[in-house]
Amino acid sequence: MEDxxxxxxxxxxxxxxxxxxxxxxxxxxxxxxxELYDKEGYPVxxxxxxxxxxxxxxGLRCKTCGSRLKExxxxxxxxxxxxxxxxxxxxxxxxxxxxxTCRDCSRILLPDSKIQQLGGKGVKRSRIKDSxxxxxxxxxxxxxxxxxxxxTVEKPTTxxxxxxxxxxxxxxxxxxxxxxxxxxxxxxxxxxxxxxWMVLTxxxxxxxxxxxxxxxxxxxxxxDDLTHKLGDIVRINQRLFENINAGAPEIIVEDLWDLLQYxxxxxxxxxxxxxxxxxxxxxxxxxxxxxxxxxxEGRIRHNLVGKRTNFSARTVISPxxxxxxxxxxxPEIMALKLTVPERVTEWNMEYLKNFVKNGPKKYPGAxxxxxxxxxxxxxxxxxxxxxxxxxxxxxxxxxxLMDGDKAIFNRQPSLHRMSMMCHNIRVLPYKTLRLNPxxxxxYNADFDGDEMNLHIPQTEESRAEAEHLMLVxxxxxxxxxxxxxxxxxxxxxxGNYLLTREDFSMxxxxxxxxxxxxxxxxxxxxxxxxxVSGKEIFSALLPADFDFVGKSRSSAEPEVVIKGGKLVSxxxxxxxxxxxxxxxxxxIHKKYGEAFAVDFxxxxxxxxxxxxxxxxxxxxIADTDLPDEAHDSISKIFADAEVEVQELVSQFNAxxxxxxxxxxxxxxxxxxxxxxxxxxxxxxxxVVAKFANRDSHTLIMANSGARGNLLNLAQIAGxxxxxxxxxxxxxxxxxxxxxxxxxxxDLGSEAHGFIRSCFKSGLKPAEFFFQAxxxxxxxxxxxxxxxxSGYLYRRLSNAMQDLRVEYDGTxxxxxxxxxxxxxxxDGVDVSKSEGGTINVSRIISKVK
Amino acid sequence: xxxxxxxxxxxxxxxxxxxxxxKEEMLKRYNVSLKGLPKILVSDAGISHLSARPGxxxxxxxxxxxxxxxxxxxxxVDE
Numbered sequence: 001m002e003d004x005x006x007x008x009x010x011x012x013x014x015x016x017x018x019x020x021x022x023x024x025x026x027x028x029x030x031x032x033x034x035e036l037y038d039k040e041g042y043p044v045x046x047x048x049x050x051x052x053x054x055x056x057x058x059g060l061r062c063k064t065c066g067s068r069l070k071e072x073x074x075x076x077x078x079x080x081x082x083x084x085x086x087x088x089x090x091x092x093x094x095x096x097x098x099x100x101t102c103r104d105c106s107r108i109l110l111p112d113s114k115i116q117q118l119g120g121k122g123v124k125r126s127r128i129k130d131s132x133x134x135x136x137x138x139x140x141x142x143x144x145x146x147x148x149x150x151x152t153v154e155k156p157t158t159x160x161x162x163x164x165x166x167x168x169x170x171x172x173x174x175x176x177x178x179x180x181x182x183x184x185x186x187x188x189x190x191x192x193x194x195x196x197w198m199v200l201t202x203x204x205x206x207x208x209x210x211x212x213x214x215x216x217x218x219x220x221x222x223x224d225d226l227t228h229k230l231g232d233i234v235r236i237n238q239r240l241f242e243n244i245n246a247g248a249p250e251i252i253v254e255d256l257w258d259l260l261q262y263x264x265x266x267x268x269x270x271x272x273x274x275x276x277x278x279x280x281x282x283x284x285x286x287x288x289x290x291x292x293x294x295x296x297e298g299r300i301r302h303n304l305v306g307k308r309t310n311f312s313a314r315t316v317i318s319p320x321x322x323x324x325x326x327x328x329x330x331p332e333i334m335a336l337k338l339t340v341p342e343r344v345t346e347w348n349m350e351y352l353k354n355f356v357k358n359g360p361k362k363y364p365g366a367x368x369x370x371x372x373x374x375x376x377x378x379x380x381x382x383x384x385x386x387x388x389x390x391x392x393x394x395x396x397x398x399x400x401l402m403d404g405d406k407a408i409f410n411r412q413p414s415l416h417r418m419s420m421m422c423h424n425i426r427v428l429p430y431k432t433l434r435l436n437p438x439x440x441x442x443y444n445a446d447f448d449g450d451e452m453n454l455h456i457p458q459t460e461e462s463r464a465e466a467e468h469l470m471l472v473x474x475x476x477x478x479x480x481x482x483x484x485x486x487x488x489x490x491x492x493x494x495g496n497y498l499l500t501r502e503d504f505s506m507x508x509x510x511x512x513x514x515x516x517x518x519x520x521x522x523x524x525x526x527x528x529x530x531x532v533s534g535k536e537i538f539s540a541l542l543p544a545d546f547d548f549v550g551k552s553r554s555s556a557e558p559e560v561v562i563k564g565g566k567l568v569s570x571x572x573x574x575x576x577x578x579x580x581x582x583x584x585x586x587x588i589h590k591k592y593g594e595a596f597a598v599d600f601x602x603x604x605x606x607x608x609x610x611x612x613x614x615x616x617x618x619x620x621i622a623d624t625d626l627p628d629e630a631h632d633s634i635s636k637i638f639a640d641a642e643v644e645v646q647e648l649v650s651q652f653n654a655x656x657x658x659x660x661x662x663x664x665x666x667x668x669x670x671x672x673x674x675x676x677x678x679x680x681x682x683x684x685x686x687v688v689a690k691f692a693n694r695d696s697h698t699l700i701m702a703n704s705g706a707r708g709n710l711l712n713l714a715q716i717a718g719x720x721x722x723x724x725x726x727x728x729x730x731x732x733x734x735x736x737x738x739x740x741x742x743x744x745x746d747l748g749s750e751a752h753g754f755i756r757s758c759f760k761s762g763l764k765p766a767e768f769f770f771q772a773x774x775x776x777x778x779x780x781x782x783x784x785x786x787x788x789s790g791y792l793y794r795r796l797s798n799a800m801q802d803l804r805v806e807y808d809g810t811x812x813x814x815x816x817x818x819x820x821x822x823x824x825x826d827g828v829d830v831s832k833s834e835g836g837t838i839n840v841s842r843i844i845s846k847v848k
Numbered sequence: 849x850x851x852x853x854x855x856x857x858x859x860x861x862x863x864x865x866x867x868x869x870x871k872e873e874m875l876k877r878y879n880v881s882l883k884g885l886p887k888i889l890v891s892d893a894g895i896s897h898l899s900a901r902p903g904x905x906x907x908x909x910x911x912x913x914x915x916x917x918x919x920x921x922x923x924x925v926d927e
Contacts, residue, residue: 810878817884818921826915837914 016192017090020202028052028064028075031205034234036223048230053077054209074207079234081203082241083257084168086157088265088272090198095153096125097175097186097195100132103161104146106177108185110135111142115185125186155274157261168261172199203237203264205230225286229278232263311456313338313433318447320434321609324602325486326472328409328423329434330401330454332363335427338456339367339398340405346393353391355399359384363427368398401425401456406463408455408470409435411443415793418442418478418485422470438492438605439472441579442485473598476589479831483586484597487579488605490706491617494697495608496538496572497704498615502557504534506614511537514614518606525565534611535567541603542567543592548584550576553705560584574705577604586834621760623698624717630691634684634718638756641680642749648672649747669747674729677722677754684718685710692717720755720763723774729753730770741766854893861910865898866921871905874921888922895924902926 029052036049043049052063054074062072086094101108108115109132115123118131139148149162159166175195183190211224223231240256266278269290277285293299313334320329330338344352358365360379369387370376372394379387391397401407403426410420419442428434433452440446457463468474478485488496498504506514511532512523526532526540539562548562553573560570562584576582589597626634651657652669659668689710692699702708715721723730730753736744742751750756753770757763763771802814809827811820823829830836854860866874875881888895888906895906904924912918 808878812884815884816880818878818880818886821878821920822915822918824914825910825912825918828914 014192017197018204019194019197023078023202023204026076027078027204029077031077031079031234034231034238048205048227048234049208050077053205054207056208056212072209074209076207077205079203079205079237081201081260082237082244083260084172084199084201085261085264086168086171087198087200088156088268091153091157094171094175094198095151096129097178098151098159098171100125100128101174101178101182102141102144102146103148103174105141105144106174107141107143107179108182109141109148121184123185123187128186156272157265168199172196175199200264203233225288229263229267229286229288233260233267236260236263309455311338311458313454314451316432317445317450317452318432318434319437321437321606323426323434323436325436325439325598326423327426327436328407328454329426329428331431331433332427332429333431335401336363338401340401340456341396341398341458344391344393344395344397349391349393352397352399353388355397356384356387356391364400364402366397366399370396370398401427403427406457406466408457408466410453410455411445411450413790418475420470421472421475422466423472436602436605437489438486438601441489442475473594476594476597477586477831478580481580482830482833482836483580484589485579486601487585488577488608491612492605492608493574493577493704493706494617494701495611496577496604498700499534499607499611500538500567500572501534505531508532514610515540518603518610520603538572538607539566541600541607546588546591548587550582550584552576554703578705583834617697619697619701623696624688624692624713624760626688626691626717630687633687637680637683637687638719641676644676645673645749652747670729673749674722677749681714681719681721685714688713688717716759718758720758720771723753723755723770725774725777730773739766739769855897860894861908863894863898864907865900866905866907874905882923885921885923887925890924890926900924
């Protein structure tokens, strides 16, 4: 079955070095002149654009193969170099060959017995080198007893023996003399690679098809960078040849020879560290062979690995909590361009004709019709009538995107599989892609201008695959830590927190109104009383047989108990609602399935938001206002801390400070002060938390875990605290002091970046300066770290991409080698576990 | 200097050499040849007391927080 698709199978791939003979054999023309075109604009025979090297002009036929443009893949030419030249890529090989072979007889500098002992064939060059270095023969060839000299290379391509330059001619003659048997000892397959081929005597001219010239509007021709480079090579080669024939002085010949070496080197790689890059007249460096291949814009990453795709869209995203989690809002303009092919049958003929009737401009219409013979027709106003007439089963209509179609939604960087999920489409007005804010977390998206991509699967198979493997609900449980990656965020957490607190209640009719507005229609479980409590409203979402015990963040009601689908006690906060925390969502997913879980999450989210809509929610600086009493106790904390710091400093000055083991007195002082001041700031945090109004919205957000924490509150109302650069108090600045505002050698807290003020009261100038220092440092730090860690991740994921868990539980690479004997040491599929472990006691109680 | 017995160190898991029969059984169990196994150098300090030769299989038993004991196998190599 598989064989029927195989057109030609690759039997083997072998790598070799081109021999001069092969270069000549595969050449269609010998290039003798750097000229390109004659006066009539026709390519010169024996020039770089010789017609025998391929066609790049429409209408012409190739002189070599007779085929036309695009049919002819081009043909190599060659030039004979007047003097041999080292090939840049083989400098290291040539160097180690020269070092390990005799300068006289070209044998390996080891006795035959020793070569045999090393393996005789295919030995690593470094091992031969080590072996020579450790052998006792010193610098005498064991075969011909000739004395050996030290060979060095001056990058990129100049070789020296005992400070005397050795020419490529000499190098080549030495390499030539290496016997086949010795070359094979190095692991060179002599049939494919003779060492002397690494020194070029003839040079292949690539076909014109890989360096096409372009014609500008002015009629002028602009040549490819490679052609320019080849022109240089041919020109210099010719001059060198003429000079040698004319018997020019050796210096001139050598200069030209070096120049030829330079041009050939930069032809291969124009980015060699020691060479100035060859440039255009405009000063911009030429793009030669290696620049074409390597790096992100090179052939491999840009053209081979980086494919582009049709049926995709990209634009700015914005939130819409009224969408389901597994939906994506698609702007109508996009829906008019993106299409889904649908095959016409007897049964859907009328249905599909409606799309064709609407045409490409009216939604929902169709853009293309494909006839059974495969001909694709673009629908335009004038052919709609005719198309409707001829439509019959077997035709395919490419209709506009509609509600319920599947799409793959993606945000870069696609770091894990949840970065690409399948969503159901909802066609909406306006111009942004919309998603439920709860799925921001797996995509790591926010709405400060983020853009996302949308891909529309085009076949039944791909749609089915996307739906079953990639739909949002199939991705709910993270394969990294085994908990829900999707949970409530921001307002949804504050809302549910407020709702489930002890004091919340509302009239039943208002509760019914709210519940039905979020899509809950099953209200029988809402108690039939005038007034219902928040916990009862929340319970209306839960399944009737759900039991759960968990912990909340609150210290007043630390235990969350759900019994028989009723929230008996506890508040819902980030611990149970948030992504990646708590087992409530995990248990619901496990017990009621993914479809229920995703629906439940959507309702939960909307419930939280609607509570806030009905109740009102805001935040203000006044939320963090403290009574005088609190200010007094904060002042006292810092006064005490200041006294203690002074105490430490005077102890230090008096040399009576107890030093920590392995630290100097100064380091100990720093550590103690840092610890002291951190503690003082934390203490203010507790004071703020104690005195601040628990019902103020800022505190509700902090307590529920929706946004902000105690530290933020302490910084706003209490004290900003110690600013640290590289884990230490600030020490930079002037000699013996941080700012000229302080006395020299002041070791006090203030002089080293402790900010006593809070954001609300404002910072003193020196404090502000310290804060700016640390702020800038952390900004730089993030800016520099992001690309670094991104590249690190790329290397890791590329190295591990073909590892997989086999059916026997082992982790193996592509060639079947074992990496781990049981996945993750314990063989647990984390995405089927609860937080990475298997709940054995529950399984037992279930089996009973 | 005092010589330290590495095998008694807490951070070094237990290494032991598999007998011929155990080795065959293990290779069969994992359906793998010696080439497909992770490697360990003969000169590795952790197996110096086992007098292992290239081609032997070393069983390493590690403590694992989730699995209790985790088994790992490595083939001894020369280079």
